[in-house]
Amino acid sequence: MTSLRSPLDVDDLLSEILLRLPPQPSSLPRASLVCKRWRRLASDPRFTRRFRLHHRRRNPPLLGLFTDSYDNSPFLPTLDPPNRVPEDRFRLHFDEGDDDFVTLGCHHGLALIHHVSRGQLLVWDPVNGDRHRVHIPPGFANINGAVLRGAAQDFQVVLVGRDDQVLACVYSSETGAWGNPISALLECSSMICRFTPGLVVGDSIYWSFTDSSAGILEFDLGRQSLVAIPLPEGVIGPRFMRAEDGGPGFIFKNDCTIKIWKRKTDSGGVASSWMLGRTIIELDKVLPMETLEEGRPLVPLGFAVENNVVVLGTVFGLYLLQIESLECKMIMESYYLQNYHPFESVYTGETCIGSGNEGAELLLGA
Template sequence: MSSPRSRPRSSAAAPLDDEDLLSEILLRLPPLPSSLPRASLACKLWRRIVSDPRFLRRFREHHRRNPPLLGCFVQTLYTVHFEPTLEAPNRVPQTRFPFPIDTGGTVMILGCRHGLMLIFLWTRNQLLVWDPLTGDQHRLDIPPGFDKEETVINGAVLRAPEEANHFQVVLVGNSDIKLTQAVASVYSSETGLWSNLVWTLLPADDPHVPTMVYHDMCSVMVGNSLYWLLSGNWFGILEFNLDRQSLSVINVPVEIIDVGSCLLTVMQAEGGGLGFLFISENCIQLWKKKMV
């Protein structure tokens, strides 16, 4: 019998020769821009693993709940530019995401979701759907039925994970017939058409100060519904249900008298569900809607 000291020792590098084990190790690298490029420089085996499309899909799925913030898009009056937030070597150059068009006038970011940006080209009365990673862009004319004079609109863009080549745009705003009505229409890139308008009545205590969709706040998606804040002579929440293709109005849980002295926003509540945040001079209130 050999003594413990005389037993052959396995090589320390042996586990890294096991592709399955190595793949699991590399899968847990931080999801930063420099992680996989640096790993690919180690050797041919590592490069083959991290460049495999199946590994890349697993890497994205593994880190999808905690992605890094690479930067943000900042809106100015006439354009949109990317502002990186990370330091080197993970800093993404500002020129990596150049704004794709000369807008010719005022622009407004309506939302970002599923890798797409929705931008309102106010002067042209068009929507721009832009994929900053691929550079793909689609311009959509505002459909009939929306108030063209005030052009107080908001919207959301979305696409399913399995539908990388197709997207939907949900557009909401005031009716061009009655400002006491909110209207919505859905665009499908698959058909290239807008749906028929759906509408709901908006509270109007004062007909001279209409209730409108608040355009400086992006939509919130909870389950299969999208939500926007309503403001004017009445404050509430506008809901668009994607399954039923319907609009409805929800009362906010607090009385708002002077909007200039408070902050309010619609948000996704902890654990899911619709949340509402209200901040005034002397209190902070966080509400969650009960689903019945």
């Protein structure tokens, strides 16, 4: 009588089990230490690609933060050992003197970088190193933008800017071309806040703008529409985030609290105004009291959409605050006051599992 084989003895079934390991950087290096067969499966490039795709849109970890500009330390790891990614692992290398770059944002495991001197956008996958250069179309100044990627490797870049009017345009890597510009009905003096990263929620992207008052630009990728949304009176310089209902929201610091606003919808499901969300964080309960003393600045500097984490700058250091659990973590004491772009993706150390140095560095807590 033939005995039944254990699921762990069948490569296809074992691959399905390994696929469901947590998407932490140390997961596959740890699994590869079990035996040669596990190492062979965990280091197979087809499997590691599938592992990244499986987790990238479900539950990617917050690997670290990219800064606005590319100085000597553009990437700041945020995970603790053994999942901490080495700082030099995600670094762009350029020709000498070719350093006029500004980070516009990170979404879906891709970074969008404005190469100012060349009039180009650089779409970069820090995990596998892929780079794509896209020329900015004529008529766009004072720009901002966002990059989106679906389940496949194709991506889209949504660019907003102004010349005589506020415009949006979409680039598709599938066609290799820009679509037709789409305009918004705004005052001629409207300025897009190019140093405030956009928020991607579903098929919509949101950016700040200013004219006679502050507002938000919403670009709907499905409808190919660009509209302006006014902000509540008295709100200046909000930091975008995803609200608890999954829609767009923003955080606004007021004294010792961070107030979370969201869009209010009518009976037909149409968003019509803003309302204060149910969550108001009392910062004195989660941050050291000395950071909240009168006159000491506390500034939201970034937001990780998938992990619901806000980056807070204080005079005592840079903190990560998880909105739901209120868990707070200092990640560095000395920092520059700038935007910090959370990089949420799946990194497996695939080039070194079982043979190289990077997987060993992760397990040793480098």
